Amino acid sequence: MRHIISxxxxxxxxxxxxxxxxxxxxxxxxESLTVAPTDDPSLSRMTIVxxxxxxxxxxxxxxxxxxxxxxxxxxxxxYPHIEREMALVKVRxxxxxxxxxxxxxxxxxxGRIIDVTHxxxxxxxxxxxxxxxxxxxALQPFPVLEVVRSGVMGIARxxxxxxx
Amino acid sequence: MSxxxxxxxxxxGAEIFCRSLQAEGVEVVFGYxxxxxxxxYDALYRQDKVSHVLVRHEQGAVHAAEGYAKSCDKPGVALVxxxxxxxxxxxxxxxxxxxxxxxxxxxGQVPTSLIGNDAFQEVDTVxxxxxxxxxxxxxxxxxxxxxxxxxxxxxxxxxxxxxVVVDIPKDVTADxxxxxxxxxxxxxxxxxxxxxxxxxxxxxxxxxxxxxxxMIYTGGGVILGKGSEALTxxxxxxxxxxxxxxxxxxxxxxxxxxxxxxxxxxxxxxxxMAMHHADVLIAIGARFDxxxxxxxxxxxxxxxxxxxDVDPSSISKNVKVDVPIVGEVEPVLRELIKGLNExxxxxxxxxxATWWKQIEEWQAQDCLKYDQSSxxxxxxxxxxxxWELTQGEAFVTSDVGQHQMWAAQFYRFDKPNRWINSGxxxxxxxxxxxxxxxxxxHPDATVGCITGEASIQxxxxxxxxxxxxxxxxxILNLNNRYLGMVRQWQEFFYQGRYAMSYxxxxxxxxxxxxxxxxxxxxxxxxxxVEGAIKEALAQKERxxxxxxxxxxSENVYPMIPAGAGQNxxxxx
Ligand SMILES: Cc1cc2nc3c(=O)[nH]c(=O)nc-3n(C[C@H](O)[C@H](O)[C@H](O)COP(=O)(O)OP(=O)(O)OC[C@H]3O[C@@H](n4cnc5c(N)ncnc54)[C@H](O)[C@@H]3O)c2cc1C
Ligand SMILES: Cc1ncc(C[n+]2csc(CCOP(=O)(O)OP(=O)(O)O)c2C)c(N)n1
Ligand SMILES: [Mg+2]
Numbered sequence: 001m002r003h004i005i006s007x008x009x010x011x012x013x014x015x016x017x018x019x020x021x022x023x024x025x026x027x028x029x030x031e032s033l034t035v036a037p038t039d040d041p042s043l044s045r046m047t048i049v050x051x052x053x054x055x056x057x058x059x060x061x062x063x064x065x066x067x068x069x070x071x072x073x074x075x076x077x078x079y080p081h082i083e084r085e086m087a088l089v090k091v092r093x094x095x096x097x098x099x100x101x102x103x104x105x106x107x108x109x110x111g112r113i114i115d116v117t118h119x120x121x122x123x124x125x126x127x128x129x130x131x132x133x134x135x136x137x138a139l140q141p142f143p144v145l146e147v148v149r150s151g152v153m154g155i156a157r158x159x160x161x162x163x164x
Numbered sequence: 165m166s167x168x169x170x171x172x173x174x175x176x177g178a179e180i181f182c183r184s185l186q187a188e189g190v191e192v193v194f195g196y197x198x199x200x201x202x203x204x205y206d207a208l209y210r211q212d213k214v215s216h217v218l219v220r221h222e223q224g225a226v227h228a229a230e231g232y233a234k235s236c237d238k239p240g241v242a243l244v245x246x247x248x249x250x251x252x253x254x255x256x257x258x259x260x261x262x263x264x265x266x267x268x269x270x271x272g273q274v275p276t277s278l279i280g281n282d283a284f285q286e287v288d289t290v291x292x293x294x295x296x297x298x299x300x301x302x303x304x305x306x307x308x309x310x311x312x313x314x315x316x317x318x319x320x321x322x323x324x325x326x327x328v329v330v331d332i333p334k335d336v337t338a339d340x341x342x343x344x345x346x347x348x349x350x351x352x353x354x355x356x357x358x359x360x361x362x363x364x365x366x367x368x369x370x371x372x373x374x375x376x377x378x379m380i381y382t383g384g385g386v387i388l389g390k391g392s393e394a395l396t397x398x399x400x401x402x403x404x405x406x407x408x409x410x411x412x413x414x415x416x417x418x419x420x421x422x423x424x425x426x427x428x429x430x431x432x433x434x435x436x437m438a439m440h441h442a443d444v445l446i447a448i449g450a451r452f453d454x455x456x457x458x459x460x461x462x463x464x465x466x467x468x469x470x471x472x473d474v475d476p477s478s479i480s481k482n483v484k485v486d487v488p489i490v491g492e493v494e495p496v497l498r499e500l501i502k503g504l505n506e507x508x509x510x511x512x513x514x515x516x517a518t519w520w521k522q523i524e525e526w527q528a529q530d531c532l533k534y535d536q537s538s539x540x541x542x543x544x545x546x547x548x549x550x551w552e553l554t555q556g557e558a559f560v561t562s563d564v565g566q567h568q569m570w571a572a573q574f575y576r577f578d579k580p581n582r583w584i585n586s587g588x589x590x591x592x593x594x595x596x597x598x599x600x601x602x603x604x605x606h607p608d609a610t611v612g613c614i615t616g617e618a619s620i621q622x623x624x625x626x627x628x629x630x631x632x633x634x635x636x637x638x639i640l641n642l643n644n645r646y647l648g649m650v651r652q653w654q655e656f657f658y659q660g661r662y663a664m665s666y667x668x669x670x671x672x673x674x675x676x677x678x679x680x681x682x683x684x685x686x687x688x689x690x691x692x693v694e695g696a697i698k699e700a701l702a703q704k705e706r707x708x709x710x711x712x713x714x715x716x717s718e719n720v721y722p723m724i725p726a727g728a729g730q731n732x733x734x735x736x
Contacts, residue, residue, distance in 0.1 A: 010353055014290060014302070025295050055480070062477035068299040068319060071353040164352065 032151030198245025200272025226256020231601025247285030262588025298326030323356025384411030385449015391493035462729030563619030593622025
């Protein structure tokens, strides 16, 4: 089963490689991993999307907790939560008709065109992974030059929160 | 040394290193010098509280620190230089990681300005050691040095112990700042649990008292957590049978009648059969290693399991348990004893008597029997004689192989911290440096190293260290002219195709011992075994290397072959 785990860890050199190393050394899956400092600059927050049986995910959370740099974590799968991912997509739109169609698709998906040249657009789009997949699918007719995806971030709804 | 203007109280990083070790009560550091740690060596030279033992190879330094730590209540400390010094130390660090040995290993590093430049003797020590340490640090500023050392000792020795590496660039040891060693340390990201959860303790007590065919299975955690006294009280109070893992030997007195011997691949028939038929299993400070469980599908098919472990990730990792208790063995055992008293219930005496009767039948199998009537020296006989002649009071280290199993089976440990071996990594070569560390921790004790002719050669250079420091070790080389453990597997599972398991061109160990300044004795006749051991023990001031030429064809029994269950043993 797919799990989304948020981790608060010390914002220190090497903390990321400890997490990445743990996943590769123990053969756990990583679908995506995002990390950045929080409002408290001594802390980083990481979102990991992984998958495995209940036993494996239990081990993953225990092993993560065991890392000395990890302060706290939350397997959000167990709670109502929100997931978001961002993609930046560069498409080639040489003809006026292409530009119109691309603009229309971006609008439908609530994307924004954030860069325009005479024959390319860069579209920014946010949402759940499946929405991003659908958007990329819809863009199939165009030559897509580049796709950058941020990986998933998540936050639990309501009272459940991950803080120290 | 840095010539920058410093206030009169500022001292160099190298001096801070020494003062921090003094503040930690470190008495001995095992190490080997080199460019990146020269400032530190100079500072060590100019003080006399922390002594330094010069080994002959950095692997030996770390193993010696492990032997020291495993045999007493203190962490082991090693100091090596950057690059090759650090890489030579890796095997020891990994060994300590697998067996949860509290160590602080200091590695020199190239100056901060050169890190990442492929500088002379640079390796990414923090990167290389990361998968085999409990934690590691790179100290980038002299102002962080004292606090980092404090953290390193704290992390290494608390919770589930383990090795911590502190990588110190050379310029950090030259720079200076004011020295203040923190009295205590708190880390928001690290808070090991000590006491067990009350609700879980209550559940465990109920389950324990409901047992008809109980079994207590304990491991290295009892030794590491100084829980033997509490364990003994707990076990005697219940009257239940008990077994120890290879790492847990000595955690419960082997001479006690409730003790069924070691369990697992080369454990006793009675211990493994009792595990297999148990209805309640009480696991304490043990990690359900595959050498213990055999085929996990067939493991303890009838048992409800209580598991006490300080590391939550050890619990339900290999075997799903019914009552997990996260905590330290000592306080948890005390809570369990209290819980048993408060509950007031008693074990089912009738069921227990029937269970013991069954166990006695298994014991009657006499699974460790061997026959010393032949012309050849049986390795088991040597260990048994050594046990008798030292009244079971020696500290015993071993290497890895058949001799290790015979040592575990035939030297019966009644006290904790006396049996020092490599279980998790199974590192050949540990025996001699382990023994050095033990002798430094216990200068007056008898320290025996039961080894094989292959293992001993992996750190043989430490015989020179032993001479320099006049360590009167007793080395018992069970010389079967084979990589015996490998040969045994080839005999059983590869139709006797002995690929590379033969130790050709062995040195003359007597001459070798003598070349290093020690006493060497070769023993070829069973009748001479006892006399030779007596002679070695009588030589109180000298290291004696006893080279026993043993029966080459001897195998370790019983044995659970790979894939089999605990009730499917190969017996003699
Ligand atoms: C050739 C060879 C053959 C072997 N054959 C066997 C065999 O037949 N039988 C056998 O048993 N082993 C055997 N081993 C050893 C085996 O590989 C494992 O090392 C061993 O079984 C592990 O022992 P353990 O479960 O006691 O765990 P350890 O490695 O000693 O781990 C200790 C456990 O206790 C926990 N702990 C630590 N401190 C505390 C504390 N204060 N409070 C609570 N918990 C704590 C830790 O978290 C950990 O889970 C063999 C090894 C070799 C090299
Ligand atoms: C460093 C290392 N290399 C290889 C092995 C694999 N191995 C395990 S036991 C063994 C043979 C040990 O031979 P010896 O020391 O003579 O002991 P014996 O089994 O003969 O008693 C080997 C090669 C190991 N455990 N460690
Ligand atoms: Mg051998």
